Amino acid sequence: MSKIKLKFKKRTNESYIIYCEPNIVNSIPKYLHKHKFGKRYCVITDNKIQKIHGNNLQKLLKQNNISAEIISVAPGEDAKSLENIKKICEKLIKLGFNRNDCIIALGGGVIGDLAGFVAAIFMRGLAYIQIPTSLLAMVDSSVGGKTGINLEELKNILGAFKQPKAVFIDSLFLDTMPKAEIQNGLAECIKYGASLDKRFFKYLEKNIPLIYKPEKDSEYNYNQKVLNKIIEISIRLKSRVVQIDNKETGLRRVLNYGHTFGHAIEAASKHKIPHGHAISIGMCLINEKLVRDKILKNKDAQRIKQLLDNTGLPTSLPDNIKKSDLLTLMKSDKKNKNRGQINFVKIKKIGDFILE
Numbered sequence: 001m002s003k004i005k006l007k008f009k010k011r012t013n014e015s016y017i018i019y020c021e022p023n024i025v026n027s028i029p030k031y032l033h034k035h036k037f038g039k040r041y042c043v044i045t046d047n048k049i050q051k052i053h054g055n056n057l058q059k060l061l062k063q064n065n066i067s068a069e070i071i072s073v074a075p076g077e078d079a080k081s082l083e084n085i086k087k088i089c090e091k092l093i094k095l096g097f098n099r100n101d102c103i104i105a106l107g108g109g110v111i112g113d114l115a116g117f118v119a120a121i122f123m124r125g126l127a128y129i130q131i132p133t134s135l136l137a138m139v140d141s142s143v144g145g146k147t148g149i150n151l152e153e154l155k156n157i158l159g160a161f162k163q164p165k166a167v168f169i170d171s172l173f174l175d176t177m178p179k180a181e182i183q184n185g186l187a188e189c190i191k192y193g194a195s196l197d198k199r200f201f202k203y204l205e206k207n208i209p210l211i212y213k214p215e216k217d218s219e220y221n222y223n224q225k226v227l228n229k230i231i232e233i234s235i236r237l238k239s240r241v242v243q244i245d246n247k248e249t250g251l252r253r254v255l256n257y258g259h260t261f262g263h264a265i266e267a268a269s270k271h272k273i274p275h276g277h278a279i280s281i282g283m284c285l286i287n288e289k290l291v292r293d294k295i296l297k298n299k300d301a302q303r304i305k306q307l308l309d310n311t312g313l314p315t316s317l318p319d320n321i322k323k324s325d326l327l328t329l330m331k332s333d334k335k336n337k338n339r340g341q342i343n344f345v346k347i348k349k350i351g352d353f354i355l356e
């Protein structure tokens, strides 16, 4: 098993371990007994994941004498709403939850953001742990303690930094994920390679085609060895950045490579384009600009585009979105340092970023 410890220098009480191993889910009761994150637990999940994994987890916890309730919401981006926050908090009150208890976020990035936000605000904060079930959540959203809630069209406009007590990453959950969702998560992994680590980028070029087994029923039959390595390296890369800059005041902004265009694309599509697809196009658009500005060599831009293409990700804007539509949206991006001035994360070659 690989254990990655996330240490925050001045806040030792916020440090936590990311456990990463196939089938780790069966050992979770052992860790909950050992660390006593809460007296009682409430699994927050979506209806789809509840059926395929949530009920089993609740059963497993109960069999091991761990008190576990379950609260479930409809799946999808719309779940990250204030209405759901209210409903979940009301249910927690009804169930008698308090600061001594612990929330378990079981699901993709949507559930991680929703449950993490509830954990940040319910009774001014209670403990939570992350059990990500989508690739995107495993390699990105479950690590680093950012939570986000949407206000109508405004994505992640509300949020809090709330570090989990632990993260359990079990790649076997991915056996129930459609290929399109795996591809969505791989966009973030390619982002790590392209901006932070050229060796990882090379590994992805060689190994992404090996994720999908060639057998007949291959949709849900992934190469666990490759997936595990990709997950582990991605988490190590993200952890390194987040440990240095927990609150995104400097270095952490590098994780937004491809995201300035990406967020604008998501907004222009009214969030119909999934996050991974949007940042895939976003990486290609910023690279085109960097090539024009003679910062990045065309050869490197083409290699990144090729890898995204080979992964099955989109690399250009759909016909119904124009580049000019993106400009206004990018000017109002909440991550801009000065109002109206667009901040892009740049790379000068594969694995080598520039922050301004």
Ligand SMILES: NC(=O)c1ccc[n+]([C@@H]2O[C@H](COP(=O)([O-])OP(=O)(O)OC[C@H]3O[C@@H](n4cnc5c(N)ncnc54)[C@H](O)[C@@H]3O)[C@@H](O)[C@H]2O)c1
Residues within 6 Å of the ligand: 046, 048, 049, 052, 075, 076, 077, 080, 107, 108, 109, 110, 111, 113, 133, 134, 135, 136, 137, 140, 141, 142, 143, 144, 145, 146, 147, 148, 156, 173, 174, 175, 176, 177, 178, 181, 184, 275
């Ligand atoms: N907080 C952060 O740092 C951060 C970082 C990146 C993205 N995000 C957020 O993450 C969200 C996107 O996450 P996502 O792509 O995981 O989307 P998601 O949570 O909507 O999951 C995608 C779909 O896959 C399903 N699913 C999840 N795990 C499954 C499994 N094992 N088997 C079958 N189906 C499964 C879900 O029910 C959902 O229908 C966005 O809201 C984005 O803003 C947050």
